[in-house]
Amino acid sequence: MSPFRLLLITDWSLPDCVERVRDALTAGPGIAVQHRHPGASDRAFYAEGLALRAVLGDAPLFVNGRLDVALALDAHLHLTEGSLSPADVRPWLPKGRLLSASWHPPGAPRPGVDLLLLSPVFAPSSKPVDRPPLGAAAFQAFAATAPVPVFALGGLTAARVPLLKPLAGVAVVGEVLHAASPARAAAALLDSL
Numbered sequence: 001m002s003p004f005r006l007l008l009i010t011d012w013s014l015p016d017c018v019e020r021v022r023d024a025l026t027a028g029p030g031i032a033v034q035h036r037h038p039g040a041s042d043r044a045f046y047a048e049g050l051a052l053r054a055v056l057g058d059a060p061l062f063v064n065g066r067l068d069v070a071l072a073l074d075a076h077l078h079l080t081e082g083s084l085s086p087a088d089v090r091p092w093l094p095k096g097r098l099l100s101a102s103w104h105p106p107g108a109p110r111p112g113v114d115l116l117l118l119s120p121v122f123a124p125s126s127k128p129v130d131r132p133p134l135g136a137a138a139f140q141a142f143a144a145t146a147p148v149p150v151f152a153l154g155g156l157t158a159a160r161v162p163l164l165k166p167l168a169g170v171a172v173v174g175e176v177l178h179a180a181s182p183a184r185a186a187a188a189l190l191d192s193l
Contacts, residue, residue, distance in 0.1 A: 004032040004060055005193045006186060007151055007171035012037045012048060020182045022055040027186035034078055036064035049073045062100060067092060086112030104131060105142050115149045117171050118142060122155025125174040136163040161192035
């Protein structure tokens with residue numbers, strides 16, 4: 001089982017993203033952060049990662065798709081569909097580092113990872129997607145076949161989480177970072193788990 005239940009994915013369109021992450025982390029233990037910023041320059045992506053690292057305390061940090069930045073930040077690594085394979089990156093990860101990957105059915109999950117982010121479960125509030133939402137029943141059916149813990153991603157709210165139980169955890173962007181109080185929104189999700 002994962003040492004966290006809530007994976008908070010960054011949204012750098014928010015000028016106060018780091019402060020919102022910091023506020024969310026006050027909801028308690030069980031939260032990890034995934035540094036994601038498509039299109040950012042190498043220098044900006046690394047600088048954002050450093051800013052996150054400064055506020056995370058003991059919370060785990062995942063870096064989206066960049067092995068070099070994950071190593072530089074002493075972080076875990078998340079692989080997207082276009083990333084290197086788990087077999088390519090695993091030898092470079094220090095012992096104890098987790099490897100997560102995106103999973104978009106009907107395709108099969110990537111083998112060799114420690115956890116999967118299955119999406120979209122519901123229609124996300126933070127970005128448009130080109131895939132139809134799976135819904136609760138399909139999520140549970142796919143998750144039941146996975147060899148590792150599966151986190152639900154896409155349109156997750158505290159009210160929807162009970163529809164998916166049991167589950168390893170949830171990954172969110174807008175539900176927490178776009179909330180009036182990221183701490184209250186994170187706490188509600190943790191309570192629903």
